[in-house]
Amino acid sequence: MGFEADFAKWKNSEFGTYCMTKCKATCCDMRNASLHINELELKALFGKEIEPAEHKAAGIREAKERGLYYLDADMGFCPKFDTTTRKCLDYARRPKSCREFPFLAENDAVVIKSGCSLGKGDPAYRKLVELASRYGKVIVKRAGR
Ligand code: SF4
Numbered sequence: 001m002g003f004e005a006d007f008a009k010w011k012n013s014e015f016g017t018y019c020m021t022k023c024k025a026t027c028c029d030m031r032n033a034s035l036h037i038n039e040l041e042l043k044a045l046f047g048k049e050i051e052p053a054e055h056k057a058a059g060i061r062e063a064k065e066r067g068l069y070y071l072d073a074d075m076g077f078c079p080k081f082d083t084t085t086r087k088c089l090d091y092a093r094r095p096k097s098c099r100e101f102p103f104l105a106e107n108d109a110v111v112i113k114s115g116c117s118l119g120k121g122d123p124a125y126r127k128l129v130e131l132a133s134r135y136g137k138v139i140v141k142r143a144g145r
């Protein structure tokens with residue numbers, strides 16, 4: 001199958017289940033992770049267009065990458081986060097940044113960014129270690145939002 005396909009399968013199965021059933025969604029809190037979004041995603045996230053003049057008050061900041069924005073850490077939880085169920089209100093259509101978080105696949109490593117609660121004790125993590133080592137990769141935890 002190859003690493004990419006096996007990794008995608010793991011993300012959709014074991015990791016997806018961990019996200020939805022065990023995690024307290026620490027990455028949906030902007031104090032833990034940084035969500036980078038384009039204009040369309042921004043509109044979907046707030047449920048309406050936010051004029052540039054209102055960005056600052058709404059907690060929207062321009063990212064270094066052109067055309068991308070991030071949400072200020074002071075905002076706390078993302079507008080699409082349901083604090084009662086502690087789940088995303090639009091998980092199937094969440095931004096690319098959420099879909100990719102917290103992983104970076106590199107030649108010899110799978111990087112897990114800080115802000116994700118997946119820990120060594122969980123079977124999903126152990127499965128990832130097995131998968132990574134099958135392809136000669138190590139797991140690296142990297143600080144930084
Ligand atoms: S869009 Fe959903 S998954 Fe992404 S940060 Fe917001 S609540 Fe979390």
Ligand code: SF4
Nearest residue numbers: 019023026027116117
């Ligand atoms: S913190 Fe990690 S495990 Fe939890 S929902 Fe976010 S990506 Fe999934």
